[in-house]
Amino acid sequence: RGRRFLSQKNDPPSSLHQSVGRDVRPHVYFVQFCIVFTVIGPFGVFNFKMDAVWVAVVVIVLFIVSVSYVVHSWEKVDIRQTGSWAVVTGATDGIGKSFCHELAELGMNVVLVSRNVDKLQTCAKEIEETFGVATKIIQADFTSLDKEMYARIRRELDDLDVGVLVNNVGINLIHPDYFHVLDERHDETFQNLINCNITSAVNMTRFVLSGMVERRRGLIINVSSVFAQIPAPFNGLYSASKSFLAKFSNDLALEYKTFGIHVHLLRTGFVVTKLSDVEGIFGFVPDPKTYVKSALKQTAFIRDSDGYFGHWLTRMVFMALWAVVPFIMDPLMKALMSRARQKRIVKCEKCLREKSIPIAATPWKWSKNSINRVTNKET
Numbered sequence: 001r002g003r004r005f006l007s008q009k010n011d012p013p014s015s016l017h018q019s020v021g022r023d024v025r026p027h028v029y030f031v032q033f034c035i036v037f038t039v040i041g042p043f044g045v046f047n048f049k050m051d052a053v054w055v056a057v058v059v060i061v062l063f064i065v066s067v068s069y070v071v072h073s074w075e076k077v078d079i080r081q082t083g084s085w086a087v088v089t090g091a092t093d094g095i096g097k098s099f100c101h102e103l104a105e106l107g108m109n110v111v112l113v114s115r116n117v118d119k120l121q122t123c124a125k126e127i128e129e130t131f132g133v134a135t136k137i138i139q140a141d142f143t144s145l146d147k148e149m150y151a152r153i154r155r156e157l158d159d160l161d162v163g164v165l166v167n168n169v170g171i172n173l174i175h176p177d178y179f180h181v182l183d184e185r186h187d188e189t190f191q192n193l194i195n196c197n198i199t200s201a202v203n204m205t206r207f208v209l210s211g212m213v214e215r216r217r218g219l220i221i222n223v224s225s226v227f228a229q230i231p232a233p234f235n236g237l238y239s240a241s242k243s244f245l246a247k248f249s250n251d252l253a254l255e256y257k258t259f260g261i262h263v264h265l266l267r268t269g270f271v272v273t274k275l276s277d278v279e280g281i282f283g284f285v286p287d288p289k290t291y292v293k294s295a296l297k298q299t300a301f302i303r304d305s306d307g308y309f310g311h312w313l314t315r316m317v318f319m320a321l322w323a324v325v326p327f328i329m330d331p332l333m334k335a336l337m338s339r340a341r342q343k344r345i346v347k348c349e350k351c352l353r354e355k356s357i358p359i360a361a362t363p364w365k366w367s368k369n370s371i372n373r374v375t376n377k378e379t
Helices: 025-044 048-073 094-105 117-131 147-158 179-185 189-215 236-259 288-298 309-324 326-353 368-375
Strands: 085-089 109-114 135-139 162-167 218-225 261-268
Touching: 085 094, 085 189, 094 109, 094 117, 094 162, 094 288, 109 117, 109 147, 117 135, 135 147, 147 189, 162 189, 179 189, 179 236, 189 218, 189 236, 189 261, 218 236, 236 261, 261 309, 309 326
Parallel strands: 085 109, 085 162, 109 135, 162 218, 218 261
Antiparallel strands: none
16 A cells, blocks of 8 residues: 655665666757658659669668667666656646656656645545555645745655656646737736746756755656647747747756756657647557656657657658748648637637636636637637
8 A cells, every 4th residue: 555755765676667868869860850851852852863862861760760779778777766756747637647657657656746636635545556655745836926835845845855857737828829819818828827837847946956966866857849849820938938948958958967867858749638638649649648658768868859759750740841841831830720729719618608617727717708809809
C-alpha cells in the first residue's frame, strides 16, 4: 500500500529505471536538415536523372538516424537516481496525470500540483494504491501571481529530494481569435495565460534547481508545443508562451549540463486531452498514456523532442512545406485556425445555453454579450 508523505529522503533504489542521457542536439539538427532537404528537394528538380541523388540522401539519413539512436542510447542514466521525488504541475488531467503514473511506475514518489483539491486527492490515492509510492499534494492556481501561494509551494518542496520536475501546467485561449478582440472582451485573459504558461515554469524551476545543483543530478522537462515552431494565427499569445519555454529550456540545458542536470524540451503536438479538445488519430494523435511513455524514452538521448514519432513527422512535413510553398501554407494555416475559431465559438454558445462551461483548463467566465461580440466580428 502507498503512504502519504512522511519526509523520506533515503528510500531504497528501485529496479525500474528510465534513461536520460547526454545532449546530441547537433546530430538531431543535422538529421532534421537532411530530412527537410530530402522532402523539398524533388520540388525544385525537374531533371529526373537526379532521382538517384535523392534516393542516396534518404539512405544516408536513415543510416545516420539508426547509428545516432544506437550509439547514444548506450549512455543511460537511471532516472530513479536523480532523486526520490518527482514534481508534476497540472497533475490531475491529461499529460500531467500520465506523467505522474509513469514516474510512479518507475518507483518515484510524486508531488502533484494542481488547483482542484478533490481531483488531487483522488489522483494521489489512485497512485498510492496502484504503485505503492508516497504522494504529496499541493493546491495551486497558477493563473494567479499570489506571492504567498508560491512561498507555500517552495516551503513544501524545500525538504524533498526532488529529482524530476515536469512543468506541464498550461492554459490556452478558450478559442482562437483576433488579438484585439480578446483584449476588448477580457482584460485578464493575457495575464492569466502568461502567469500560467510562463511564470509558473520559471518559479517551479528556481524552487528545485538549487537542490539539484547541490546534489549534481536532476531532470527538468518543460512541456512546450509544436506551435512554438510553426505559425498559429489567432493563437499568437499561446504560441509565444510555448516559444519562451523552448528558449528557456535550451539555454538552461547548456547552462547546467556540467552540473549533471538534464533540461528537456518536449514539443507536443495534438494529444487527446481537455485542452486540445481533439479526437485520437492512430499514429498522429495519441492518448496521454501512449504519448508520455514515448516521450520519456526520447529524453534518453536528445535535449529536445516531439515526444512521439507522429508529432515529429507532422512538424517536419509542415516545416518542409513552409520552406517550399509559404504562399500556400500561410493562407491555408489562417483558414484552418479560422475554422477552429468558429467551431469553438459555436461550442461556447451551446455551453451557455446549457449553463455549463466544461473547459476545465480556462479560468475565464463568459457572458452572452461577450459571445455575441465575437460572433459579429468579421472572420
